[in-house]
Amino acid sequence: MVAFGKKLKERQIKEWEGYYINYKLMKKKVKQYAQQIGAGSQERRYVLKDFSRMLDNQIEKIVLFLLEQQGTLASRIAKFGEWQEALQQQPEISQLIELREAYREVGRDLLKLLYFVELNAVGLRKILKKFDKRLGYRFTDYYVKTRANHPYSQLQQVFKHVGFGAVVGAISRNLVELQDRQGSYLSLYDQPALPLEDPVIITIKAAVDRLSHSTNFLRFMAQHALIMQEELPAPVEDQVDDEQYHFMSLLLNLANTFLYMVNTYIIVPTADDYAMSLGAAATVCGVVIGAMAVAQVFSSVYFSAWSNKSYFRPLVFSSIVLFVGNAMYAMAYDFNSIMILLLGRLFCGLGSARAVNRRYISDCVPIKIRMQASAGFVSASALGMACGPALAGLLQCNFRFFNLTFNQVTLPGWVMAGAWLIYLIWLCISFKEPSHEIHDKLSSTQPAVESSENSTLEKGLDKPLLISSKDKQQEEDEEDGEQEGDGSEEGLEDSRLPVTSIASAYRMLTPSVKVQLIIYFMLKYAMEVLLSESSVVTSYYFNWSTGKVALFLACLGLTVLPVNVVVGSYISNMFEDRQILLASEVLVCIGIVMSFHLIVPYTVAQYVCSGLVMFVSAEVLEGVNLSLLSRVMSSRLSRGTYNGGLLSTEAGTIARVIADATITLAGFLGESRLLNVTLLPSLLICISSILATLYTYNSLY
Numbered sequence: 132m133v134a135f136g137k138k139l140k141e142r143q144i145k146e147w148e149g150y151y152i153n154y155k156l157m158k159k160k161v162k163q164y165a166q167q168i169g170a171g172s173q174e175r176r177y178v179l180k181d182f183s184r185m186l187d188n189q190i191e192k193i194v195l196f197l198l199e200q201q202g203t204l205a206s207r208i209a210k211f212g213e214w215q216e217a218l219q220q221q222p223e224i225s226q227l228i229e230l231r232e233a234y235r236e237v238g239r240d241l242l243k244l245l246y247f248v249e250l251n252a253v254g255l256r257k258i259l260k261k262f263d264k265r266l267g268y269r270f271t272d273y274y275v276k277t278r279a280n281h282p283y284s285q286l287q288q289v290f291k292h293v294g295f296g297a298v299v300g301a302i303s304r305n306l307v308e309l310q311d312r313q314g315s316y317l318s319l320y321d322q323p324a325l326p327l328e329d330p331v332i333i334t335i336k337a338a339v340d341r342l343s344h345s346t347n348f349l350r351f352m353a354q355h356a357l358i359m360q361e362e363l364p365a366p367v368e369d370q371v372d373d374e375q376y377h378f379m380s381l382l383l384n385l386a387n388t389f390l391y392m393v394n395t396y397i398i399v400p401t402a403d404d405y406a407m408s409l410g411a412a413a414t415v416c417g418v419v420i421g422a423m424a425v426a427q428v429f430s431s432v433y434f435s436a437w438s439n440k441s442y443f444r445p446l447v448f449s450s451i452v453l454f455v456g457n458a459m460y461a462m463a464y465d466f467n468s469i470m471i472l473l474l475g476r477l478f479c480g481l482g483s484a485r486a487v488n489r490r491y492i493s494d495c496v497p498i499k500i501r502m503q504a505s506a507g508f509v510s511a512s513a514l515g516m517a518c519g520p521a522l523a524g525l526l527q528c529n530f531r532f533f534n535l536t537f538n539q540v541t542l543p544g545w546v547m548a549g550a551w552l553i554y555l556i557w558l559c560i561s562f563k564e565p566s567h568e569i570h571d572k573l574s575s576t577q578p579a580v581e582s583s584e585n586s587t588l589e590k591g592l593d594k595p596l597l598i599s600s601k602d603k604q605q606e607e608d609e610e611d612g613e614q615e616g617d618g619s620e621e622g623l624e625d626s627r628l629p630v631t632s633i634a635s636a637y638r639m640l641t642p643s644v645k646v647q648l649i650i651y652f653m654l655k656y657a658m659e660v661l662l663s664e665s666s667v668v669t670s671y672y673f674n675w676s677t678g679k680v681a682l683f684l685a686c687l688g689l690t691v692l693p694v695n696v697v698v699g700s701y702i703s704n705m706f707e708d709r710q711i712l713l714a715s716e717v718l719v720c721i722g723i724v725m726s727f728h729l730i731v732p733y734t735v736a737q738y739v740c741s742g743l744v745m746f747v748s749a750e751v752l753e754g755v756n757l758s759l760l761s762r763v764m765s766s767r768l769s770r771g772t773y774n775g776g777l778l779s780t781e782a783g784t785i786a787r788v789i790a791d792a793t794i795t796l797a798g799f800l801g802e803s804r805l806l807n808v809t810l811l812p813s814l815l816i817c818i819s820s821i822l823a824t825l826y827t828y829n830s831l832y
Contacts, residue, residue: 157189164182165265183274208301208302237298241335259275392516396520397546417790418795421794422476426483431483431777442487446487450554458544458545460476493776494565513688518688648760652786654753654756673738683742695754698754712756718748720818
């Protein structure tokens with residue numbers, strides 16, 4: 132990871148150099164405190180008092196400069212107001228254009244000031260975290276509570292960016308008034324929803340939103356996709372992204388995500404019937420469903436590598452392979468071949484282009500709408516997950532055409548083959564390949580940092596969850612190794628290069644990241660067991676029809692978005708992420724325990740309620756876990772073939788493969804034992820993940 136001191140120095144505005152937080156000095160002071168306390172030569176009370184005083188001085192320096200600059204901007208706006216009043220009497224086109232550009236220049240200066248505040252806020256949070264880690268205190272909580280809530284707090288100026296709203300409002304209002312309103316007498320305040328397309332205001336709003344960084348539904352959903360923005364601001368990135376952005380291409384990527392999730396789950400309600408119609412046991416449905424995940428383990432890697440060179444060609448290949456795979460799946464019935472059925476599902480897995488979809492959003496969508504695009508990616512996945520089983524429930528006809536059978540087990544294959552053919556035609560007509568020269572330049576100069584560690588600045592520098600004193604040792608060693616005046620560009624560039632292999636990526640994972648990947652593995656395993664064996668279990672215990680199974684699975688899928696609305700908009704603002712994560716793990720465990728067949732008879736109410744508790748808790752857990760994972764993962768895993776998104780995808784896919792294999796193997800013991808045998812590994816993995824979470828949590832506190 133690039134040492135923060137180097138990044139801070141590199142991003143500083145030269146003429147304001149003396150007003151930034153003196154991160155290097157404070158880092159040395161923290162190291163000195165640790166040595167003094169270790170040697171017993173200094174009292175802890177003195178250290179706390181001295182460090183608090185130093186922080187207060189640093190914040191006061193930042194805030195006084197901030198107020199001075201805000202005053203300068205306000206004075207300029209006031210002078211422009213007088214100029215504007217004069218032009219109202221005698222308007223001149225050239226003068227109006229000049230005045231509008233002057234307001235935009237103030238906006239650009241305000242943007243520089245926002246970047247100044249953001250750099251200092253990130254630096255302050257990092258030095259607090261370093262102090263806690265080196266000295267074993269919970270100083271951050273004390274400092275933020277005592278300073279942020281005090282009536283004379285200067286910390287509020289940094290975290291709540293007091294005064295910026297007035298300046299933004301003045302610039303926005305005057306720019307609107309200077310636009311040609313076509314005879315309208317209404318102002319910005321009369322029409323608050325009036326869109327202002329001025330790029331300066333749009334950029335300022337994006338910077339304010341990033342600085343605020345309040346947890347909300349949109350951000351929570353975006354973090355599901357593990358597509359995060361850079362920790363430190365980089366104004367030039369917007370210009371590069373705008374050159375690549377093409378809305379229809381983004382829509383095609385989201386459509387690919389939706390169709391793939393429909394393709395994954397559309398066969399679940401009928402997979403057991405299909406297996407039996409070909410002479411296999413009902414529990415072979417685990418292999419049929421899991422074959423797609425097996426192929427996805429490999430396809431994720433080559434699609435991720437392919438997206439370094441192109442986005443269009445991988446999507447075309449994906450569509451063709453999925454068309455062929457679904458056609459094979461459907462024709463297996465007439466050939467009476469379980470082998471063709473499995474090969475068809477393998478082909479479908481080989482067409483998984485989710486890595487391409489993620490990379491397109493990360494590399495080719497402007498920062499100002501990247502969060503919305505990431506949330507769209509997650510929403511498309513959730514909608515596909517719900518639509519797949521629902522669609523299967525509607526396909527209940529039975530007829531033959533050109534010696535091909537169309538019934539409830541083959542129609543999912545035929546429908547998806549047709550959908551992918553239509554998608555392929557749309558793709559060839561509408562997709563626009565972005566310029567990879569721009570992409571290569573961006574990748575070599577500004578790799579996006581997938582960690583969003585400046586999270587929740589407004590709430591007082593909340594720490595990333597479950598980071599032990601060992602977890603950030605690599606970061607600590609690199610920062611401590613930074614020398615005075617060291618301007619080595621070679622070392623900086625090397626530390627920005629993406630990793631080149633799975634082994635290298637794995638070595639970069641800290642213990643806390645590994646724990647979060649274990650949690651991700653656990654929740655995907657539990658969810659796959661619940662979904663994949665649902666048709667067999669409900670048929671055995673309740674004699675459910677395909678339509679009832681499809682309705683049950685569709686209802687589960689439809690809970691995803693409402694649950695994320697509640698968690699992202701409310702719960703995440705009331706509790707810390709680590710609390711939500713641990714509570715969700717416990718609820719998943721409770722749901723698994725409730726699902727066991729220990730009481731005779733096994734009722735529909737018990738199965739539905741336990742499944743709902745398990746599924747909803749796992750969805751909450753997935754969102755919080757990926758949110759935390761995105762904050763603590765190394766910046767070198769943000770781009771390239773072996774990125775953080777690929778690692779999380781592989782962990783989840785492997786979990787699904789093992790879960791589906793477990794279902795098939797458990798089938799040899801008989802359908803009466805299937806439920807308990809498959810739930811037992813889920814319970815053990817869940818308990819292990821809870822213990823790992825508690826251990827990591829305790830190592831921090």
